Amino acid sequence: MLTLNVNGVDRSLDVDPATPLLWVLRDTIGLTGTKYGCGMALCGACTVHLDGQPVRSCITQVGTVGTAKVTTIEGLSPDRSHPVQRAWIELDVPQCGYCQSGQIMSASALLAQTPRPTDADIDAAMAGNICRCGTYQRIRAAIHRAAELGGETQP
Numbered sequence: 001m002l003t004l005n006v007n008g009v010d011r012s013l014d015v016d017p018a019t020p021l022l023w024v025l026r027d028t029i030g031l032t033g034t035k036y037g038c039g040m041a042l043c044g045a046c047t048v049h050l051d052g053q054p055v056r057s058c059i060t061q062v063g064t065v066g067t068a069k070v071t072t073i074e075g076l077s078p079d080r081s082h083p084v085q086r087a088w089i090e091l092d093v094p095q096c097g098y099c100q101s102g103q104i105m106s107a108s109a110l111l112a113q114t115p116r117p118t119d120a121d122i123d124a125a126m127a128g129n130i131c132r133c134g135t136y137q138r139i140r141a142a143i144h145r146a147a148e149l150g151g152e153t154q155p
Contacts, residue, residue: 004065006031007075017063021055022046024062025072033073033101037130044129047102048072054109056128073101076108084108087146095133103129107143116147 002013006029015024025031025048034057037045041056048057049071076082080089084107087093094100103126110117110125117125122143131139 002062002065004062004070005067006070007072008069013062015062017061019062020058021048021060021062021065021070022057025057025070031072031074035098035101037099037102042128042130043099044102044106045099047105047129049105049109052109052112054106071105073105076104082108083146083149084111084142086149087142091138091142091145093135093138093142095131095135099129099131099133103131103139107139107146110143111146111150115150117143 002015002017004011004013004024006025011029013024013028015028022034022036025034026036034048035045036058037043039058041059044056046056046058047054049055050060050065050068077085080086084104088100088104106126106129110122114121119140122140126139
């Protein structure tokens, strides 16, 4: 049995410690917002946070998570009020939408570390996230907008 904290809830799980975190999230817990893309950490569709840091859940063995807090797209905010989610909606970023949960998780981790990122900061942080529809310009614009929205919510 493993104990995993996902979106603030401790869960006892009877899974093989070598199972990729992605499959535990999707198949065991039922959180399907995190997507399978390539299975080799090349596309970013499976990005989640471990203690606030973006990781590729397709190659992260659940047994290595330990006491780190896992945050999925479902745990970013209960009502889409996170500045990144608000900016994504405002600027109508997704086309097909498949990669967007990974894009949003990477963007939110960037903004947590760099509240006012430059284009170069954004390009570096988002380099591992592939969008087959090519919405990169809208993604960059939404990250800048989320930075503005995040500043608006600060006291």
